[in-house]
Amino acid sequence: MVGLSLGEKHFIQGGxxxxxxxxxxKRLTYRPIYVETGIIPQANGSARVRMGATDVIASVKAExxxxxxxxxxxxxxxxxxxxxxxAEPSFEGRGGEELSSELSVALQLCLLGGKSGAGSGIxxxxxxxxxxxxxxxxYIDGLVVSSDGNLLDCLGAAIKAALxxxxxxRVQVTADPSSDEQPEVDISDEEFLQLDTSGIPVxxxxxxxxxxxxxxxxxxxxxxxxxxxxxxxxxxxxxxGITKRGGAGLDPSIILDMISVAKHVSxxxxxxxxxxxxxxxxEEES
Amino acid sequence: MAGKAGTxxxxxxxxxxxxxxxxxLFKDDDVDWVRPDGRGFPQCRPAFFRSGAxxxxxxxxxxEFGNTKVIVSVFGPRESKKAMMYSDVGxxxxxxxxxxxxxxxxxxxxxxxxxxxxxxKALEGAIMMETFPKTTVDVFALVxxxxxxxxxxxxxxxxxxxxxxxxxxxxxxxxxxVSCLGKNLVIDPILEEENCQDGSLMITCMPSRYEITQLTxxxxxxxxxxxxxMQLCLDACAKLAKIMRSCLxxxxxxxx
Numbered sequence: 001m002v003g004l005s006l007g008e009k010h011f012i013q014g015g016x017x018x019x020x021x022x023x024x025x026k027r028l029t030y031r032p033i034y035v036e037t038g039i040i041p042q043a044n045g046s047a048r049v050r051m052g053a054t055d056v057i058a059s060v061k062a063e064x065x066x067x068x069x070x071x072x073x074x075x076x077x078x079x080x081x082x083x084x085x086x087a088e089p090s091f092e093g094r095g096g097e098e099l100s101s102e103l104s105v106a107l108q109l110c111l112l113g114g115k116s117g118a119g120s121g122i123x124x125x126x127x128x129x130x131x132x133x134x135x136x137x138x139y140i141d142g143l144v145v146s147s148d149g150n151l152l153d154c155l156g157a158a159i160k161a162a163l164x165x166x167x168x169x170r171v172q173v174t175a176d177p178s179s180d181e182q183p184e185v186d187i188s189d190e191e192f193l194q195l196d197t198s199g200i201p202v203x204x205x206x207x208x209x210x211x212x213x214x215x216x217x218x219x220x221x222x223x224x225x226x227x228x229x230x231x232x233x234x235x236x237x238x239x240x241g242i243t244k245r246g247g248a249g250l251d252p253s254i255i256l257d258m259i260s261v262a263k264h265v266s267x268x269x270x271x272x273x274x275x276x277x278x279x280x281x282x283e284e285e286s
Numbered sequence: 287m288a289g290k291a292g293t294x295x296x297x298x299x300x301x302x303x304x305x306x307x308x309x310x311l312f313k314d315d316d317v318d319w320v321r322p323d324g325r326g327f328p329q330c331r332p333a334f335f336r337s338g339a340x341x342x343x344x345x346x347x348x349x350e351f352g353n354t355k356v357i358v359s360v361f362g363p364r365e366s367k368k369a370m371m372y373s374d375v376g377x378x379x380x381x382x383x384x385x386x387x388x389x390x391x392x393x394x395x396x397x398x399x400x401x402x403x404x405x406x407k408a409l410e411g412a413i414m415m416e417t418f419p420k421t422t423v424d425v426f427a428l429v430x431x432x433x434x435x436x437x438x439x440x441x442x443x444x445x446x447x448x449x450x451x452x453x454x455x456x457x458x459x460x461x462x463x464v465s466c467l468g469k470n471l472v473i474d475p476i477l478e479e480e481n482c483q484d485g486s487l488m489i490t491c492m493p494s495r496y497e498i499t500q501l502t503x504x505x506x507x508x509x510x511x512x513x514x515x516m517q518l519c520l521d522a523c524a525k526l527a528k529i530m531r532s533c534l535x536x537x538x539x540x541x542x
Contacts, residue, residue, distance in 0.1 A: 105400050109504050239512055242503035247411040249497030
């Protein structure tokens, strides 16, 4: 919880109304984004993303599993977020649970697409090794190390970076695929396949403070919000998911306006993020 | 008895030859398919509401949309738990659970955390929390039978139960979802349609105030499609709210 005096509250709200926020940004400007990749050697892919004082880590682990009977031609992806008490004392014990599950659900909604797999950032068909028998299960875990607002966007960016960094081992299937038995697989530890991450959307959260809305709100600004809409947009400009937080209702026309603003902002964000990821990958290799 | 093989066929054993394969709901690029229950694409299931289903609760409601059957009870406002800190506005506590027999595969009957959080978010904007300081209102929803569009039905039913309990609200909350299947937008999807949907959009709104309290979208949507889906939902919400209102009116009329 952020404790603010009445003066500070007015200062934040007034600044947003005049398009000059406390840290000198405009309403639709992001804080600088820093990306590091490959920070967890145990995982198949990992990344750390920082935006101002918000600091998150995402890791991707791939395990062989069985596809579900409903979708035999698709792999499985699950997202879980952890809020560490090191970020905020209120996350201790069960305090972080509510936020963790809220973030996990929002990310699943925004990144994994519909039930048939349409609109998913990750092509689930590419995760299948033997149809109906063996597939890759991707476990995406996020950790909030330090929290200063805009966690969802930051986690979305970290997951995108971690997936670009992910190498999935090449698998050799030895048994006859037509037989009923579970085929034997041989996992290579030298050859890795890269995931196609070009379709993964970015999440843009528009936080409504007073009559205006801002991107990349800090913790102090978030404490003044009436509602926030998170919109995930992919490179084609298609909407892959929307969630809303905060109690206040919104007029439908405002939501449509937010969608068009989010589409515009997401273009810049995707380009910025892609160049940061490429730079981080280059640094890791050198 | 089991040893006498080949005399009489055991009628109850499932024979592998009668295994039926279900035809897919619609083929790719097929625009003119028929929905399993014969409805048109922009046609909702008939809605049935009844308030005052549970005597012990301060307010309750039962809703039935096709095969989706939901019961919601509201308790309170009652004193917040001792461990809770002082608050000059009221608290809302929600819970959504499924019966073990609600789903095609037998469930655990446990709480549905996702829906619980969504129900809370959808309702909190509509309730006048400042009218019951220091106290908590409990909203417990039970899905008796899951037949698709469970969450929208739970939300609409819960707002009716809150109204039945006399909790002050700005407006009734009506919720409707649409599924995107291939090229078509299908309103109020049933379970089979939900299982093969490409995307879904759910809107909960206060129709008289024309305000959206909660909205979720998944899947791949272009902007014109979102527009179309939202408009479809908002229209349906307005009509649903009328049905809910008439149910409340009928309940008070019968009391007099």
